[in-house]
Every structure is written in C-alpha cells, then in structure tokens.
Amino acid sequence: MKNIDVCPTPELLHLYKLEGKIAVVVDIFRATSCMTTAFAHGVAKIIPVAQLDECRALQRQGFIAAAERDARKAEGFDLDNSPFSYMHPDLRDQTIAMTTTNGTLAITRSTAADQVVVGSFLNKRSVVDHLRAMPNDVVIVCAGWKGKVNLEDMLFAGAVVCALRNEFAVEDDSALSALMIYEAAKFNMIKFIAGSSHVRRLHGLGLARDIEFCLREDLYDVLPILDGDALVRHPHPGRA
C-alpha cells in the first residue's frame, strides 16, 4: 500500500525522505492558489524563486515578475499574490517569475522528490486523481508561515488525506492531525478558518475576497508540475 504523509512546515523537511516520492506543495493563502489560477487561465510557465533578488533579475530579463512579502506586493514588481491578478487575458502564454514569503520557498526546498506538484483547494480533485493514479508514496509539504505551522495548509493536507485514506496508509501523526483538523472543519471551512493567524493578517489588508476564493473546491482541472526550474501545466495528470 502506498503511504501518504504530511510535513507541517518546510522547517521540518530535513526529517522527511522525499526521494522516490511525490511532493505536493501547498500554500493555500495564497501562492499555490495563485499558481493554479494562473495555469487555469493559460499562463505557460511559472518560475518559482526563493529570493526577491532572483525575481528582480528575471524581471530584467523580460519576464513578468510577481513578488509578495508579508502578504503585500513587493515594491517594483508587476503582480501581487492575489488569485484575481492571475485571471488577466494578457498573461496567456506568458512566463511569470514568482517569489512569495512561504510558498515558492517550499517548492524550491522540495526538489529532492521524484515529482513536485502544486496543490490548492481550487485543484484538489486534480491533485487527488493524480496521486491515486501514480505509483509513488506522497508527502504533502505545507508552506506554513515563516517556518511555523498554519491552519489552512494543514486543512488542505487533511482534505487530501481524507480523500485517499482508503487507498493510502496514513501512519504519521502529522497526517493524522491534518485529517482531524479537516474532519472538524469540513462543513464550514470559512467560519473555521476565521480565527487563523493568516486570515486575520489578510483581513487586516482587506483581502476577504481572496480568502473566500482560495477555499473554493475543485474549480479548476489543472495540475501544475515542476519541470526543471519552472512549473508547467501537467499535460496528462496521472502519468509519470
């Protein structure tokens, strides 16, 4: 039986073996929700980078550059970290260089995995179907917030574990914790998540609409996958 595990924050990644596995990177508010939305609207590639400097260098090379720090758009960049910003028709077939406080870092730290895919509530079903079809064990890598565990990423991890619990072994306590959090929250995720630290942070910035959108399930049938240094849209999810 395949195994599914949850790494609650990239800060604990050194305790997880990624080799041979699929890493599902999740940063619900909002990096991986943005990436999913971008590919659903025809973006060709996203280059995730950890540092603002790298992103700026790619911007100088002519790429569209998206940068977020502390939930705000960083000075001098083209795009912020709201999923609504990635729906614009001008982005079709473009390549975007992106850096965010937590999400892009989680991707660049997960490259020891056989395959790195991007998960969000928006493409949950695509992620689940892909994991079901592939032969690999799975680690869901929660991006968290500056090294700490956050509620919304654990909630998504729990939703995926819940969907796959009859087909995958769920042995690790982090996966069990995520599952319990999801079970407690699934009937009213918006209310449930209202007390989370990041939601309070985003509300303070007037981003309630983003929160609601990022919790919508199965809106897009796309699976972003890391191909070399860039994320692309997986042409055939469920095939290696």
Add this chain to the structure above:
Amino acid sequence: MKNIDVCPTPELLHLYKLEGKIAVVVDIFRATSCMTTAFAHGVAKIIPVAQLDECRALQRQGFIAAAERDARKAEGFDLDNSPFSYMHPDLRDQTIAMTTTNGTLAITRSTAADQVVVGSFLNKRSVVDHLRAMPNDVVIVCAGWKGKVNLEDMLFAGAVVCALRNEFAVEDDSALSALMIYEAAKFNMIKFIAGSSHVRRLHGLGLARDIEFCLREDLYDVLPILDGDALVRHPHPGRA
C-alpha cells in the same frame, strides 16, 4: 491579556521567543508522565540530561539513572520510562538522572524561558492553576518524536489551551490546531489516540497499561519545575 502558544516540536523552538515566558514541557508518552509520577511518590530531584553519556556519568557519581531510547530501557541503567517504575518506595527522597529520546531534550532546550515546568495529563490541573496564577505568557513545548510532531503531546497542549482560552489570547495557528485536536478527541482519548504512531510503537512493546495510565487526568497535585539543572517539586505552585 496573557498569551498562550504551542510549539509542536523542539525542532521549531528557534521560531519561538521563550524569554519572559513559562515553558510547559510535555512528553505524554512517557517522560513527563514519569516525572510527575516520580514527584508524586516522593522523589526529591530529577536531573534531565540530553545524552546517554551524561546520564552514565551521573550514575557513576551515585545517582539513580533512568534512560530510555526508542521506547526501551537503555542498557546498563537502573530505571526505564514507565510511570509504574517511579512508584517504588525506595525512590523516596532520591535524586534521579534521566535521559529519554524526546522529553529530556525538550527540557534542556527550553531553558531560555523564565520558568520551565513539566506537564502531563496526570498533573494537568496543577499546571493550569499555576499558569492562571502567574503573570507570564506561556509556550507549551511538545517533545514530539525525533523532531516530528506527535498527536498525544498536541492533545495535551490542546487540553491546556482549552482550559485557559477565556483568560489567555490564543492567536497562533499551532495553538488553534492543538485546541481542535483536543476538541475532537476529548470524549474518548484512548480510542482517539489508538491510531497514533507512538501508541502503535508502545503497543508493539506490550505497554498498553502505560498508555492508559498516561491519559488519566488530574491524578496528582504536583508541579515539577526546573531549578538550576534539576527538576524539583514546586513548593507553592502559582507563586514565582
């Protein structure tokens, strides 16, 4: 309002500020349950050490030595990590040197706090009453398992957060996660915890009796507190 936070594993302690706060160290299965039981049965002092070598050196100096690795008694030591081993009348007024896989390490890493106390379900009420009476913010430090998060320590953290939620600010997502796990489990903790990785590990070693005992609440009115290098029984919980 005072703040209560939860550090899910000592591996994340560098992200938490302990200065000025009370650290409640918890390793339900079984180090902090053993410590609580020991003081309730008249042990005078427990010297927590991180390494087997340090523990062996203290044994050579004449202390009773307790050592656990991977849930078993380490070769050549006097006591294992079962709470029942700490009820013996011969231990009264003695000093014990102790090292365990996770719990003692969590204590030795928490010394930046103003005060380090030991928590378990067995002395939960004493811990809660003490935190209520003291002026300090609180961080509950879960010992986890070899750096990873575990369910039973988060469960205890959630129980303490639940008891104090009207008097303390609960702002961090780890504290909220612990609270949710406790809310989901509180009516049948033994059944709930049955799937946890450590419980399976202990069951495999025939330690079901230990598990059940460690989940009993408010059995002992004692509060172990770190005084220099050794834990002692707090003479007056609720006073600095």
